[in-house]
Amino acid sequence: DAGVTQSPTHLIKTRGQQVTLRCSPKSGHDTVSWYQQALGQGPQFIFQYYEEEERQRGNFPDRFSGHQFPNYSSELNVNALLLGDSALYLCASSLRTGLNQPQHFGDGTRLSIL
């Protein structure tokens, strides 16, 4: 049973560029959440997708956008990259229903902005 998979593992970009990160949820999960984790910090919620729609959004600018596909996989897009966007980006999947269902996390994508 495959868990949450993210690609790429590591990415280096320069300021002003655009980036797309990808996530495949754990088998059977229908909800995908994205988090930004700065070095030495806890994950910060970016947004959540369910039924191919953004359902909830954290305090992130519109440069951060996403998409969910019919197979529940998801993409995170960041435009006009800033140095401050350097972080570990985590994808987590879960079942929408069930408060007792924990989120399952991928290994993350380390994004470095030069």
Added chain:
Amino acid sequence: AQTVTQSQPEMSVQEAETVTLSCTYDTSESDYYLFWYKQPPSRQMILVIRQEAYKQQNATENRFSVNFQKAAKSFSLKISDSQLGDAAMYFCAFPRWVSGTYKYIFGTGTRLKVLA
């Protein structure tokens, strides 16, 4: 505002000893879950233990247990018989119900060092 606070940036424990990591949270909800996640240097967040607010009994998973005090809004993690593999960042997490879905709020984490 609903927040999660971990007041210990770093903790150390001798191998085979016991350590307790603290977490406090703030919520107006009455029924909820709380989670502890572990993040080793390999980066993947791994669920350690969960606690339902309505359950009187503290959750236990092998060497990991919680001390849940609902009135005080405290949710600490106790690790018994600490092992070198327990060294990691530990995050307390609270899934907040907002507009028909859950949004996870994480604390800032506690780095646990295990000394041989």
